[in-house]
Amino acid sequence: xxxxxxxxxxxxxxxxxxxxxxxxxxxxxxxxxxxxxxxxxxxxxxxxxxxxxxxxxxxxxxxxxxxxxxxxxxxxxxxxxxxxxxxxxxxxxxxxxxxxxxxxxxxxxxxxxxxxxxxxxxxxxxxxxxxxxxxxxxxxxxxxxxxxxxxxxxxxxxxxxxxxxxxxxxxxxxxxxxxxxxxxxxxxxxxxxxxxxxxxxxxxxxxxxxxxxxxxxxxxxxxxxxxxxxxxxxxxxxxxxxxxxxxxxxxxxxxxxxx
Amino acid sequence: xxxxxxxxxxxxxxxxxxxxxxxxxxxxxxxxxxxxxxxxxxxxxxxxxxxxxxxxxxxxxxxxxxxxxxxxxxxxxxxxxxxxxxxxxxxxxxxxxxxxxxxxxxxxxxxxxxx
Numbered sequence: 001x002x003x004x005x006x007x008x009x010x011x012x013x014x015x016x017x018x019x020x021x022x023x024x025x026x027x028x029x030x031x032x033x034x035x036x037x038x039x040x041x042x043x044x045x046x047x048x049x050x051x052x053x054x055x056x057x058x059x060x061x062x063x064x065x066x067x068x069x070x071x072x073x074x075x076x077x078x079x080x081x082x083x084x085x086x087x088x089x090x091x092x093x094x095x096x097x098x099x100x101x102x103x104x105x106x107x108x109x110x111x112x113x114x115x116x117x118x119x120x121x122x123x124x125x126x127x128x129x130x131x132x133x134x135x136x137x138x139x140x141x142x143x144x145x146x147x148x149x150x151x152x153x154x155x156x157x158x159x160x161x162x163x164x165x166x167x168x169x170x171x172x173x174x175x176x177x178x179x180x181x182x183x184x185x186x187x188x189x190x191x192x193x194x195x196x197x198x199x200x201x202x203x204x205x206x207x208x209x210x211x212x213x214x215x216x217x218x219x220x221x222x223x224x225x226x227x228x229x230x231x232x233x234x235x236x237x238x239x240x241x242x243x244x245x246x247x248x249x250x251x252x253x254x255x256x257x258x259x
Numbered sequence: 260x261x262x263x264x265x266x267x268x269x270x271x272x273x274x275x276x277x278x279x280x281x282x283x284x285x286x287x288x289x290x291x292x293x294x295x296x297x298x299x300x301x302x303x304x305x306x307x308x309x310x311x312x313x314x315x316x317x318x319x320x321x322x323x324x325x326x327x328x329x330x331x332x333x334x335x336x337x338x339x340x341x342x343x344x345x346x347x348x349x350x351x352x353x354x355x356x357x358x359x360x361x362x363x364x365x366x367x368x369x370x371x372x373x374x
Contacts, residue, residue, distance in 0.1 A: 118318075119341075205317030207310035252310055256298040 074150020
């Protein structure tokens with residue numbers, strides 16, 4: 001059985017994915033701000049460095065998978081937190097365990113979002129993150145941005161994550177580490193529980209075809225099963241994929257985007 | 260006439276009323292979005308129409324302006340696709356086969372093209 005590391009597994013999709021992996025007999029290491037096996041604030045460089053050191057100390061022979069899932073949605077939190085946690089909290093953690101993954105020819109899965117296909121993101125922000133990933137400068141740039149536009153920054157960070165996966169995966173794959181992303185639809189999590197009324201109305205206008213006639217929220221297990229699969233050796237032929245796990249929302253609004 | 264119901268639903272941005280204009284095995288094609296630099300729309304079935312326009316109406320992806328009903332099969336209007344206007348014409352190419360008159364028909368095939 002393998003060692004699976006997952007960030008943000010104290011609740012929501014991460015917790016369900018950890019549960020699925022444990023049921024399959026794997027050792028699961030949860031890195032989270034609270035209730036984690038390793039407690040660290042992944043929105044800060046210090047927190048990430050601490051978590052990475054812990055992983056290297058505990059698993060010098062390598063890990064089988066890294067699932068970078070920790071994230072925060074927009075609306076109530078500072079934009080700088082969205083940028084630091086969603087983007088740098090994923091890419092820095094993924095790159096920081098590359099050597100551990102390589103030792104076991106492992107796999108990395110990044111949590112993106114199907115909001116990347118709905119045109120809400122700002123491509124200039126995604127461009128800054130992908131092309132000039134200087135966290136300090138970008139955080140300074142957005143520090144006074146109104147949190148009310150957080151959903152735009154949320155989608156931008158998730159788009160940048162998906163593009164980062166696409167860009168990095170050929171090299172990673174050639175070195176024995178697969179890198180993929182999952183783009184979930186709206187999921188019933190603590191994050192969606194605390195939505196503002198206008199966020200809820202917007203969410204309801206992003207229908208989930210497999211949940212037609214019901215509240216358009218997917219269950220965490222629907223995403224967790226896909227994440228566990230992508231992280232597993234069964235997905236050994238899959239690299240550089242952004243897998244939409246959204247019950248068909250992307251197909252509904254983007255049917256012509258076959259590739 | 261269902262063409263009136265269609266226009267009324269579009270103007271009210273009522274995705275459920277819009278879907279109710281279509282029969283179960285319908286198709287709805289819109290070839291105008293490519294004129295606005297977007298993907299054209301190909302929808303099959305009233306539930307897909309319901310969900311798709313719920314999304315488009317909420318996020319201003321499809322706003323109809325100044326509709327003119329030309330016949331029981333055609334209407335002419337402007338569509339605002341997120342800020343880009345296209346002059347369009349909708350044509351009902353087929354009605355439901357089990358209706359006794361056009362008054363109680365549902366749309367089986369509709370195509371919207373640039374006017």
